[in-house]
Amino acid sequence: MPDIQTPLWTAEAIASATGGTLHGPDASVSGLTYNSREIAPGDLFLALHGARDGHEFAAAAFAAGATVALVDRPVEGGPYVLVPDTLKGLEAMGVAARDRARLRGAVTGSVGKTSVTQAIKAGLDLAGTAHASIKSYNNHIGVPLTLARMPHGTDRAVFEIGMNAPGEIGPLSKFVRPHAACVTTVGPVHIEAFADGEAGVAREKATIFEGLVPGGVAVINAADAHADLVRQAAVAAGAVVQTFGSGAGADARLLGFKADAEGARVTAEIDGHRLDYRLAQSGVHWGLNSLCVILMLRALDVSLDTALEALAGFQPLAGRGQLKTVVLPGGAFTLIDESYNANPLSMKAGFLSLGARPVPEGGRRIVVLTDMLELGEHSRALHEGLIQPIAAAGLDVVHAAGMEMRRLHDALPPSRRGLWRATAAELAAEANKLVGPGDIVMVKGSNGSKASLVAAALANLGSADQGNNPSGSGAPRATR
The missing domain is CATH 3.40.1390.10 (MurE/MurF, N-terminal domain)
Incomplete structure (x- = not known):
């Protein structure tokens, strides 16, 4: 207590x-x-x-x-x-408060940090007294602030760690001194800050293992393209490595994922034992995310039953997959709000999830996109490169806003090309033209390109019966 x-x-x-x-x-x-x-x-x-x-x-x-x-x-x-x-004073307070928690976890990655952190927190809450980062307090201020806010008598805690530039994650991990740390996945986020592209991002993310206590656990995504590089860093830090993925060699292996109206059912194998469990999340990326959460909770001395109970009840965070049924005069449409953030990896995962959703007869799978930011010289290629995953997911219509998304819009075949406007605000003003009864529409884009304006405008088209809609989680200044 x-x-x-x-x-x-x-x-x-x-x-x-x-x-x-x-x-x-x-x-x-x-x-x-x-x-x-x-x-x-x-x-x-x-x-x-x-x-x-x-x-x-x-x-x-x-x-x-x-x-x-x-x-x-x-x-x-x-x-x-x-x-x-x-600031140094705040850091000293964080270090002084660190040992108020018996066990500590840390989470980083290019995609999914905040949701995975909060899912771990849900499990920690069920297991005892817990503490965690709020919102996306994951930078040079947020991490020591979260440490310094930790109450006396905390049993377990989990911290989100991000970066805006090279050299930031390792020092923050050393503040936390986690007993378990994970890298959710690596992708082209903040890629403009690294001369060697994604490999540089992977090396930076892997510095989270530098802060591990002796014999700490490193949880690694074996399905990630940079898994070997991340694993090498974990081994060099003296970590006990645990992997999750869909391949035969993973400690936690995803065997099946089936989304439905209430979330999803997952089939997995952990250390050779088969599991079937429910998720409140329906995005396909939550198959692997859930395995990451289970391994992290196990490393923090939380039972498997408690971990599965937490995952069954953990709802999407605000702007990260919340579902709303919006009632129109002629029917209703489903809104998936993914407006908090976006990068090429999360875009592809979102398209795949949207494509897997059944639609009523006459309904369409629609995606509304705003610019992905902080991609540097790779921005054009990465925006145009969304054409292939959109086609592979079988999406029907793409609406877009922003000068970078103009490149994608112009490259789309006419059959999929919806509206394009220069800003999200302009597109939001025409929300009634973007969707109709029976449609499923996902809004996704970087926070800075104001995708949330479009999501809000769509939600306000009618009376919203909200499902999967817990209290939200915004951020003062998120890092990745």
Whole structure:
């Protein structure tokens, strides 16, 4: 059980962890934030430096109920801990809080990090007291912040770790010191930052194993094109390697995946034992994702029965596969909201999932796409390259928005070519032209290209009876 009697932090404990100096009386802290607009009574305000200097908002934070501030210069309004560098101070707090959890897991990958992290958290919650990253708090601020927010008496915790540039994942993993870490998959995300393309991305993702405790478990996607490279890094780190995939050599092997109206049924083999289990998720990529989750939970001392119970109840996150039935005057259509993020790997997985869904007589499988971002010089080829998986999935209509998606739109055969508009906002304004009764429509694109505007406009076409629609998970600034 979490220790609810012990404060999350005290001002004196913060000073001790950071090597800082407390100015003012000791005070208890029940939460941490760097956003003065999110202050709740009892919070520690972190005066970080970013686009704006957080020190400018210290007075407002105290007025909103902050009990202590972490600063690198004196402020007014309440007690503060003075340190040379507030980000380094936050990191020190994270390290000091790390051992509040008996077992820790870490997740990275080009696709699926947030959903896999939260599915693991669902299993940890069933097994005991658990803690995890919220939203996509996976970068140089989010990871130490999540560590520092961990309550005393936590049994298990899981952390999402991402990157925007080379050299970021390894140091974050060393903060966490996980007992188990996984790489969900590797693909062309942030590929512009690596001279050697996907291989560079794979090497960076594999640095998550650098932080493993001695004898820790590395969970690797054996079906990934870069599995050998990732495995080599895990072995070099002294990890115990566990693999998931569809091939005969995987420790957790996917044998079958069948989507239905309530999710999917999976057939698998783990260490030679056959399993049949239910998922609330219906995307085909969740066949392998579920095996990754099971192996991670096992490494964190969670039973198989508990893992399967968690997977059966774990619903799609906001913008990551949520289903809505939208009722129109002449009938209804199904909306699949995949608007939170996109890259070539997740696009192909989405097309495959959409193509596998049955449609009513007269209905169509429609995809609405906005630009994939951060692909650098490979952007044109990767956008045009979506033609083949669209055709292979048997999709009927493709609507698109954005200058990069214009390349795909122009290359599509007329039979599949829907509307194209320069921006997602323009396409959203014509939402009533994109879909009709009986259709199944998936909206997918990078968060920065505003695919969510189209998803929202489609959802608002009628009264929405929401299925598979839990509370959502947005992100301040996600990394990958």
